[in-house]
Amino acid sequence: MLYSLQSYLKYFALLGIVPWSENCAYSRFIQRVYSLFLIVFNVTTFAFSMYLPPGKELFLSLMVNVIVFVAKIVCFTVILLQVMIQYDDxxxxxxxxxxxxxxxxxxxxxxxxxLGWKSYAKILGLGIGLLVTILPSIYVAVSGSLLYFWSSFLSVLTIRMQSVLMMLYVDLLGHHVCLLGKRLQDVLNCHVKGGNCILDGNCKQLCSLEFLLALKQSHMELYHLFTHFNDLFGWTIVSIYVVLIVDSTVNIYWTQQVLAEVYEYKYLYATFSVFIPALIMIFVFCRCGEFCKRQNVLIGSYLRNMACHPDHAKEPAYNEVLSEFIMQVEQNSFVINAEGFMDINNSLLMSILAAKVTYLIVLMQFSSY
Known part of the structure; x- marks a missing residue:
């Protein structure tokens, strides 16, 4: 399925976040050189902007500018380096x-x-929305002489598009998890009916040992697929979440400062166009991870219910394989993990929101002095 989308996804190679070609070694070499050029160009333009004299109406203090935009540039560098190193993976x-x-x-x-039309609509809507919401920031950067924005423009664009791609990958994983859960539910229903169900188009019974072994092997391969995804994008997820948390928190604080008439109201265009997309990306990605986690719980519940419907006609090995399958599901959960730092699910979402409230209170207390 991902191969069929590659003819469209390969154009993201312009940002360095997707390999352009699978078989041509020369094109991979060219893309690595191109990605290195993007990294050097991004760092150089930011370093150059540091030496320019600040405008008279800078919205941000120099320190906050450096912290926010350096975080984006570091994240951009991590994304491109991880993609460069792992073309084959x-x-x-x-x-x-x-x-x-x-x-x-x-x-x-x-x-x-x-994928269902809802998934495609979500991915396309999110991608278009993230691109459109850059326009207000461009307007404010032009009218307010925000030099640091231009040096991080490529970083912002890359981070947002990489977030959309990762949500597509997670949706594909969740689609396969959902299919496995549905098939296990069919097997459970067959057990409830007495084990007389025949699989359409196949002579094997749903309740046979061979079919259970096939389900068990499919679950293990799906678990390895999640592990591979975590290895492939682990540091990218960490760096993107750091940027999203810092960016959204700081821009919410700046919005409060604008509403308190510390800065001009035109800066609301920039702050809203940053923290709202950031919060949406955090929420959607956490919800995608939570969906996979809940489907894994459902799979475990189906297996335990199957174990609660003993059938004396079963082979003795069937119950043994079923017990192993239950332990396998409990120990090998379908989790989106960012290099061991955090699991992407609802608990992370609530932790982020709680941390944001704390940081905003601290920022407001400092601003009162």
């Missing part, structure tokens, strides 16, 4: 998704299909 990840889909079709007799 990216296509291996695509192949693993394809092989898992073939296993679902051949061994589990499932129609994989594609």
């Amino acid at each position: 990216y296509y291996r990840f695509c192949m693993e998704i394809k092989c898992l889909g073939l296993r679902f079709q051949c061994e589990l007799n499932m129609d994989i299909g594609g």
Whole structure:
């Protein structure tokens, strides 16, 4: 499925966040040189802007400018470096998704299909929205002489588009988890009916040992796919979340300062166009991770319910494999993890919101002096 989208996704190589070609070694070399050029260009323009004299109506203090925009440039560098180093791993990840889909079709007799229209609408809407919301910041940067914005413009664009791509990948993972859960639910229903259900188009019974082993192997491959995704984008997720948290918190504070008439009201365009998209990205990505986590819990519940419906006609090995499957699901959860720093789910979302409130209170207390 990801391979079929690659003909469209390859154009993100202009930002250095997707490999352009799978087989051509020369094009990969050119893209690595191009990515290094983007990194050097980004760092150089920011360093050059540090030596320019500040405008008379700078909205941000020099220190806050440096902290916020350096974080974005560092995040941009981490994203490009991780992509550069792992071109082969990216296509291996695509192949693993394809092989898992073939296993679902051949061994589990499932129609994989594609993502639903809601998923595509979410991804497209988010991508267009993140691009459109850059325009108010451009307007304020032009009218307010915000020099640091221009040196980090490429970083902002890359971070937002990489966030959209990662949400697409997580939706693909969640789609496969959901399919596996539905097939296990079919097996559970078959157990409840007495184990007489026959799989359409296949002579094997849903309650057979062979089918349970195929489900168990599919779950393990899906778990390895999650692990590969975490290895492929772990540091990228960490750096993006740091930028989103810092950027949204600081811009909420600046919005409060504008409403308190410390700065001109035109700066509201810039602050709203930053912290609202940042909060949306945090929320959507956490919800995607939570969906995968809950589907894993559902899979465990289906297996435990199957164990609660003993059938004396089963092979003795069936119950043993079922017990192993239950332990496998409990120990190998489908989790989006950022290099061991955090799991992407609702608990992280609540922790971020709580931390934001704390930081905003501290900032407002300092601003009162």
